[in-house]
Amino acid sequence: MSRIGVFVCHCGENIGATVDCAEVAKMAKDFPGVAFSIDYKYMCSDPGQTLIKEAIKEHNLTGVVVAACSPRMHEPTFRKVAAEAGLNPYLCEMANLREHCSWVHYKDKSTTLKAAELVRMLVEKVKLNTPLYPIKVPVTKTALVIGGGIAGIQTALDIANSGHKVIMVEKSPSIGGHMSQLSETFPTLDCSQCILTPRMVEVAQHPNITLYTYAELESLDGFIGNFKATIKLKAKSVDHSVCNGCGECSAKCPIKKIPDEFNAGLGTRPAIYVPFPQAVPNKPVIDRDNCTYFRKNGKCGLCEKICPTKAIDFSQKDEFITVDVGAVVVTTGFDIKGTDFFPEYGYGKYKDIITGLQFERLASASGPTLGEIRRPSDGKIPQNIVFISCAGSRDPAKGIDYCSKICCMYLAKHAMLYKHKVHSGKASVFYMDIRAGGKTYEEFVRRAIEEDEVNYVRGRVSRIYEKDGKLIVKGVDTLLNSYPVEIEADMVVLGTAGIANPESESLAQKLHISYDQYHFFAEAHPKLRPVETNTAGIMLAGACQFPKDIPDSVSQASGAASKVSALFSQNELTRDPLIAFVNKNTCVGCFMCQSVCPYLAIEKEKIKAKDGSVIREVAKINPGLCQGCGTCVALCRSKSIDINGYSHKQVYAEVMSLFNERSLEYV
Amino acid sequence: MHTELNAETLNLNLKHKIKKDTGEDIMLCYQCGKCTAGCPLNDEMDISPNQLLRMLQTEIPDLEEKVLKSSTIWLCLSCETCFSRCPKEVDLPKIMDYLRSESMRQNSVNKKASDIVAFHRSFLSTVKSVGRLYEIGLIAGYKARTFHLLQDVNVAPTMLLNGKLKIKPPLIKNRSEIAKIFDRIKELEEKEK
């Protein structure tokens, strides 16, 4: 005989102001099987919890219904309370009187009646609840880091230094990401490569880190602590175990005019190449799309002939490897809009209108001009340069709604670098607002204005056109009664919007993580869980979540690494046992369930006779993979699958309880 | 908090009237100045386009009055450059159309704009009586309204010689229909008042 306790919470005014909680508790007393019923202002408070514990003991309750807020909010709280009073926690259920009743209805007698019916449903369910015990799963203490930019590097090093294994996957031939392309970094103006390259080398040499460059994630299965990742290792066409990185091949390759990704298109590279001199690994790959050998059926092959170590291997094929990992950190970074995006700035037809990233390459000692600011069209040193902020950002009409966050700072830095290199030059920045919120950021911008005399003009540029070799930049100064400002510039730098990587959507689908309207990966909670995704065991760091600068990326990377380390500090994980199970006696072995299971959790099990011969095959649920979604239950034709805690019987009892003597009153 | 749209505030604030009448939301403007930077007429205007929007945003009656009395609204050529570049898609030409008719309604037309208004009026009265544009009639009417009697006397003879001016008005058959369209619109306007 069931002895159910009902605990009705007012949730302060949240429920109490709309539902007559005392009346609900009173009505619940009469429900069959209810041994005790009471209402209280805050059931989740300490006195509220004590009240439940004492009632369980005093009235010898066999089940508990807490009628309060959403189970998402407090189910763990109340199940813990039940457990502390000696009751199996899964014999405690919640009726949601807040979201399902008080928040969506006006104060009325019928609202109170609905609340009572919600309680009745749960009472009927709890009567059929059985004690359940949490599932324990082992943790594979290896992390997969996708993306080898500064965020990925920091994450990998932090995890590796806490003693765990890391597998890093980078799609391009070298790690380093956008940071390796930068000249000097704000607000300290220290050289980007100088601070980054030691970290890159550390990654390559760390005993706990396995690095796969020129590789991409193919697929990811499994769940927190127990993922299986398939990684595609793209054919490098060079055997890196033999190659000594002498560079002979790149120097002799007859194809030389491929736009250089590392120099943001400002230079060219050969078909067999190392992206930049400090690359890690410092060994080349063949870009097969541009290589004559691959384009013209084996013609050329010069690199193979001259390679002193015989490392060139045209026959290499893409390879797939599968690794077991316990956690994944996504650090795939961001992209920027190109200059061809802007109609009023010439659709990209003017060579001397460049992006911020291209300016970084011009200003970088390792860049195509060896750090001299020279304009792309004729190599002249620009005497008058214009920087335009919010190029595509804060532009709902054509670009993106949001502020890309990093542009104000890097444009101030660009203007400053330019003034340091071209003393006689004039630099102007067109801006709408200067967003310099960060440690010593405001001071940095003021330095550009006050010490380096950068001309800041408040107003958006309407149009740029070319005239007699000059770029005419038309704007106004809105602080001067909208006085027209027309600058005859030699070069224009657009602070183009930071946008999500084009592949982010397909990666999100492989990982089963969500993304926002701009295709940036979504964090689990904007404030309290900023480095986790909604999929347990998958974290985020860096600009793949939103454009951010180096300090922010690095902080987030360390945050993600600490989440991984915390996870790896346990030997096994505890999971809710609310998963599916199969009745072997009735399963007909149609395996429809197997075809719909999104978690690949259903296997085939052979039922054998005593002599070992197979009688038939039935479905079997892998408790490690099953997430209890119930899709298989809905599809099973012989009704042989059920879910712990949500069995057919329990759900049926809930629904049928609504057909009672009071039903007629609602009609 | 949003200002409530009731009859009282509607009477007070031009920006709410504009929202109601044209659907354009003045508050979208964040004062980047791109409209002004691209405006071919900015040099001639007494209030620059972005400042005009800012003035309307404030809801200050003095500033609203200045807007209605400005030359800006009459100088706007509806070239649509501002609208096609506006990052917030504020349809400034549409707002200018509204401000012009509101300025006429309130008898606030800028003195410097009287020539422009005179030209528009002569144009429409020609259309009302003829159905189509009749340049000689238009210019005659415009001159009578503005006393710019000598303007364009230098181009007129060449126009005639080039066959570009018609002496006879291009009357359409159902002229009365056109006049009735003008009358019905006037009636409607008076009803709305």
Add this chain to the structure above:
Amino acid sequence: MKIGFYPGCSLEGTAREYNESLKEISKVFKIELEEIIDWNCCGATAAHSLNKDLALALPARSLALAEKQGFNEIVVPCAACYSRLFTAYSELNSEPEKLEKIKEIIQIDFKVTSKPINVLEFINKYIKPDLKDKIKNKINLNIACYYGCLLVRPPKLLAVERYEDPMIMEEIIKITGAKPLDWAFKTECCGAGLSVSKTDVVNKLSGKIIDDAINRKADIIIVACPMCQSNLDMRRKSINTYLNKKLDIPVLFITQLIGKALGLDSNKLGLQRHFVKVSPELFMQKGISSDSVSNKIGVEV
């Protein structure tokens, strides 16, 4: 083939040559431009400056008449009329309440099915496909194609590709052998409706346009809008006075240029009607053939 035709007031007067040349080249392609019977003025800038109902009602009447005549498409060569007619067409199609009101005002019941197309759309659709085969005189000129405002803006309404740097005219005239120039003032405003009431504004704005075309070594400017043409051509003397320069670059309608490429007679294309002389040598000197242009009339600039 027959297609609806809304000439608009200027093609009856100041821009007669636009009308003449459009009809002449259409004839070559066996297209008959059939005028909407009893069409009326679109209201131009005046109507939409002063009264938004009038701005819809006037073009709506012509759209309704065209529909009664059974036209699916109406060619509207004047860019300003096109802008008014197309705005009315789109607004009345998307806002049923407005349509009801306007039907009441114009006292004609109609469904807004006749779609206005501008001269560039017309040429692209009906002339361009066979143009190459019919070229008789290769044009050997550097040409600045000038669009002005109303053929490209507002881009959301007109759905023009590359509205800041359109290429529609360029693609068309390339077929005639002409060399389109990359220049900066393709879509800048010429001063438009302020032609009579604020002549100085027109001098300044149109002056910049002509100046840039000449600086980039254009032989002629071509246009597809009577208002632009009259500002750049008819106002040239006052522009020159204003700039204190002597700019003598001719401004032709695109239809006149195509006409010349098709080997049509200059007088039939109305080339004698221009204020800035279109010299006969223009097509002769660089081109393969030319005929005599009657240039008795025309202002020395």
